[in-house]
Amino acid sequence: MNIATQAVQIGLEWDTRTGAVAVPIYQTATFRHPGLGQSTGFDYSRSGNPTRLALENGIARLDDGALGFAFASGMAAIANLLLLFRSGDHIIVTEDLYGGTCRLFDKIFSQYGLTFTYVDTSDAVAVRAAIRPETKALFVESLTNPLLKFADLPALSALCRERGLLLIVDNTFLTPYLLKPLDLGADITVYSATKYLAGHNDTVAGLVVVKEPQLAEQVYFHQNSVGGVLGPQDSWLTIRGMKTLGIRLDRQQENAQRLAEWLQGHSRVKAVHYPGLETHPDHGLMKRDTRGFGAMIAFEVDEHALVEQVLLKTQLISFAESLGGVESLITFPEVQTHADIPPEVRARLGINNVLLRLSVGIEDCDDLIEDLRQALEG
């Protein structure tokens, strides 16, 4: 079944009592037991809630995994996955990682004896060189934030299998609509569903999909024990958002391609990082593995003074953190999303003071171009 169809079907089969097409919002904490030692399958909403379950089953189906899990935020999802490890374990990580993930690793989990090595995961040789005896996992962003480097998942998963490492893929920028990491050998996918999956800049949510049932049991144990679960209203809004995932992303990608090409031709723009451009180093690799190039663009303007002008003069494109929604957003990674990355690392990665990140929405592309033009030209 096509993934756009699967997305529309989420929750449809649930309410056999009324036939409701949309899954009900189960705003309940607990469930009455039919008898001692008996359960309806639901006991307590932290452990399982039918609305959340519809979402969890839906994302598992979209991603071809055994089980899905919904969390209070993307960070809560990633934090729960890290609890699979213990003191002394080592994890190899994409170097231009989202600042929040970096903070979680370096400032919170490092105090429990987990260690992290940051490498360019688009370079499988560099990844291999970083493996130590205590290395337990490789954590990669399929398409990185903000510089849009693409990971060669077949190569990385072959390496992980050979060395017995778990491969965890943050697939937020692509979603299963464009890439299914589990089909390419990953063990776990994780999403900030706040972004493309919910898609309306109105819900903070995180999702995890696990390929194998046994590992999924461990993730469930932590989800239930730590309790960073997604509430029923936010679960329902995420499902609602996912129903339009296909048409939103189609339109967003189309807009992004045009905008990237337009930006490339603008005199005040020094560089455009968009994998849909043939000049992007990972263009060919993405063509091989994905259904599209996504709708995130990073671009560099010719001087720092122009950054503020662009951020404040764009009208349709809101200056705000986050991405992936129907509304276009623009951010300044150096001080916003990647403020938690040490300055020297930022400089090495190319997250500099002229780099802007654009999340392209579903507005008419001519209007977006006009908005950027007036902002760039003052």
Added chain:
Amino acid sequence: MKFATKLIHSGQTIDPRTGALGMPIYQTSTFRQQSVDHFGKYDYARSDNPSRESLEEAIACLEGGSRGFAFASGMAAITSTLLIFSAGDHLIVCDDVYGGTYRALTSIFNRLGIQATFVDATSVQAIEAAIRPETKGIYLESPSNPLLKVTDLRAVAGLARSRGIITLVDNTFMTPYLQRPLELGCDIVLHSGTKFLSGHSDVICGFAVVRDAELGHRIRYIQNGFGAILGPQDSFLAQRGLKTLKVRMDQSQQSAVKIANWLQAHKRVTAVHYPGLAEHPGHAIHAAQAHGPGAVFSFELDSFETTRRLLEGSKLSTFAVSLGGVESIISYPARMSHAAVPREERERKGITDTLVRLSVGLEDPDDLIEDLSAAFNSD
């Protein structure tokens, strides 16, 4: 300001822009910024959301703290707060701690290098004896779940303070209406807000409250970094529930006293654990640190058969996990709240197969008594 008034007027209860009574539900993930150099107070809803913030201010005010934090569940509040500790740290924990907390400590935090010793927290001497050089926290429930054991919070907080140890209290059973641990010298208050605070069995949420600014800063860092936050709809519902906390608790507590007394006289009941009864070993300490016995108690029955009959036969008291709602909930700790605790350990702690916990709701107490009476006599 008196507590009943605080419940209605603490936190942002009026929308500054429109005057609406009640904070709007900010179902948004992000906020548009006006300046590159100075971001607005709100930039991303995981970090701050006005709906959540209003609730956080309210719980901080009610507990007499400087800062409150709302989480996706009580366990998220507890686990996030425990992340202020580091590998190598040691915790002392009351021995009949909630099963979910026990599980997190013995299956997750132990792997992160945090060790816990479980002690009978009714004895300050036992707590003191368990202190090691690396002890960083004392984690308490008073009254505890499900045996309603009482810890002298002032004494333990004083002891902990003299040794540079942080005292954490899960105040779920009492709520700040009946007991305010920060005022007794404790450092961190935790809640499953799912229970009396929200009060309608319809929201899963948790809270942490502190008085000390530095501790507040540490928890805030983890709340934002770990991201197990409460969503805006659930924040709104929790704050809505809070408004009626006092009237709900007054009624439930009054009914609980009546039902506990009735049960105590019942021939099939061998013991009732409720600090509201004069015979309860913690009665005097509890009376000195709290303003009432609360609306949850547990009791022991003469046989497993009676236990089954009561759990399955009661119609008004819903047989379910959780507590603190407008609906009375009857539950079975051995297989529910404390199922995560190994059997022999559970039995040793007194959480036997004939122990039943009752959370008294807002039904008329006479109806509840009649219902329990019918269940005792059912087959």
